[in-house]
Amino acid sequence: GAGVSQSPRYKVTKRGQDVALRCDPISGHVSLYWYRQALGQGPEFLTYFNYEAQQDKSGLPNDRFSAERPEGSISTLTIQRTEQRDSAMYRCASSLAWPGGGRDEQFFGPGTRLTVL
Amino acid sequence: AQSVTQLDSHVSVSEGTPVLLRCNYSSSYSPSLFWYVQHPNKGLQLLLKYTSAATLVKGINGFEAEFKKSETSFHLTKPSAHMSDAAEYFCVVRLPYGGATNKLIFGTGTLLAVQP
Numbered sequence: 711g712a713g714v715s716q717s718p719r720y721k722v723t724k725r726g727q728d729v730a731l732r733c734d735p736i737s738g739h740v741s742l743y744w745y746r747q748a749l750g751q752g753p754e755f756l757t758y759f760n761y762e763a764q765q766d767k768s769g770l771p772n773d774r775f776s777a778e779r780p781e782g783s784i785s786t787l788t789i790q791r792t793e794q795r796d797s798a799m800y801r802c803a804s805s806l807a808w809p810g811g812g813r814d815e816q817f818f819g820p821g822t823r824l825t826v827l
Numbered sequence: 828a829q830s831v832t833q834l835d836s837h838v839s840v841s842e843g844t845p846v847l848l849r850c851n852y853s854s855s856y857s858p859s860l861f862w863y864v865q866h867p868n869k870g871l872q873l874l875l876k877y878t879s880a881a882t883l884v885k886g887i888n889g890f891e892a893e894f895k896k897s898e899t900s901f902h903l904t905k906p907s908a909h910m911s912d913a914a915e916y917f918c919v920v921r922l923p924y925g926g927a928t929n930k931l932i933f934g935t936g937t938l939l940a941v942q943p
Binding site: 713751753769816 | 863868869870871872873876917919929930931932933935936
């Protein structure tokens with residue numbers, strides 16, 4: 711079956727613009743996660759959802775970052791008033807079950823490479 | 828606080844020789860540990876996971892890892908490297924469920940090069 715997909719794969723924007731990054735999880739997966747990966751680093755947790763409920767947003771760096779998953783499937787990560795330091799690979803993952811639910815392995819998408827000029 | 832340290836940023840081996848990628852962890856709890864692999868232009872793929880069952884964990888593509896509590900290590904090994912193993916490898920620890928989260932903490936990665 712299809713894996714996690716993300717769009718766009720590459721996004722170049724100018725400083726100050728808003729961007730929206732989309733994640734389409736594996737069908738039927740309950741939980742969805744967002745991570746950010748700077749060059750030369752491992753991914754860092756941003757936020758995650760069980761169904762449509764945002765359970766943990768402790769990793770969002772500031773209030774310019776927000777995420778939603780209104781119907782418990784597709785999620786959007788929005789960055790307002792982008793800054794150059796926001797340039798990174800943004801990765802999405804989904805899992806069949808919620809934490810502790812047994813089959814909670816995270817499956818990752820290919821990522822969106824964001825470049826802020 | 829939970830964290831992982833990958834001791835080598837780059838490892839180069841010859842095809843057919845053993846692979847050893849080192850990882851040490853720090854955890855206040857009995858940890859859940861993972862190894863993920865990232866091939867260029869592809870998503871992260873789970874290689875194997877340790878969740879307090881057998882200390883020697885077998886994964887996909889011939890990889891395995893041994894959890895050693897006394898050494899706080901979770902090194903990844905493979906007896907014989909293949910060209911297709913060239914990729915970046917991440918050691919990962921997961922926060923405990925008590926916080927109702929499934930947050931993964933990634934190491935900084937080890938880039939494996941395989942020479943013909």
